[in-house]
Every structure is written in structure tokens, then in C-alpha cells.
Amino acid sequence: MFPYCPGSSPFSEPIPELVICPHCGKEVEIFTNEGSMKCYYCGGLVTREKRPSCFDWCAYAARCIVEIEAQRRKS
Template identity: 45%
Template sequence: MALKYCPGARSLVEPQIIVAYCPVCGAEVEFFEYEVERKCPECGRTVRREASESCIMWCKSAAECIANLRRLGALPPERADELERMLKEKSKQKN
């Protein structure tokens, strides 16, 4: 069976939920596996997760890949928006 998208995109299409704990207040913070940073729902602090970065963080085709997944309907539009926002922030940090 031919894949319609890159295998790395599995974590974007069917992300696992990973629970981490806020270092400030100890609240549970749920991450999608492609996320490395999220706001604590209790205290609003940014919680970082030690994680291997999702392929979208280093793949040169990431923007294209997300656009493709969006076209295929493999990603809900709000998740595609979020990933594109993450990409933009990542490129801002590099400069």
C-alpha cells in the first residue's frame, strides 16, 4: 500500500497524548507527542517536555507536508494551523 504521506507524519495524524507534570505546581499537563512546550492549565507557566523533536521541527519539507495533510483531510484544520504556527515560531528562533 502506498503511503499518502511521510511515515513521520503519523505522529501528526494520530498523535499520542503524553502526560507531563508542571514543575511549578505539579499539575498534569497533556501534550500531543509533537509538542515540546505547553502552558500549564493551572498556573499558566510554560512547561517543557524532554522529547525527541517531531519531524516537523527539522524536516525541510515540513511546511509542504502539513499542507499536504491538510489537503488530504488527514489533519483537522485547527491542528494544521497549530503546526504551522509552531513551524513559524521555530523559524523565528533560528534567526
């Protein structure tokens, strides 16, 4: 048994991913817990491809998200 949900790690322990800005072509970092951000080169909106996660099907997803957000606010 896991002490935590292994599927929630991209949200509870986000890591940066490189994404190409569709407006200027530069690489920008978007963290795995973010869906979009403003490009720091041109100011355009850059979105990260949404990937399926356990939050899409897990019966405990709503409670898990609340716990992750509470932990994030504490730190």
C-alpha cells in the same frame, strides 16, 4: 510504499503525553503536535521535550507540514 509519511503521525494524528509541570509538580497532558502549553493547575508554562523527527531532515517537510495543517483546518 506508504500512502502517507509514517514519520508525520505524531503531527497528523497527535496523541497526548503526560509531562510534569516544573512549577507545581502536577501531571498535565501535552499533545505530540504541541511544544508547550499553560498548566491547567497553576498557569505556568509547561514544555514538551523536542524529539528529532523527519521534519528535521526530510526534503519534503515543508510541503508535508502545509498538508497536515490544511487537513486539520478541514476537520
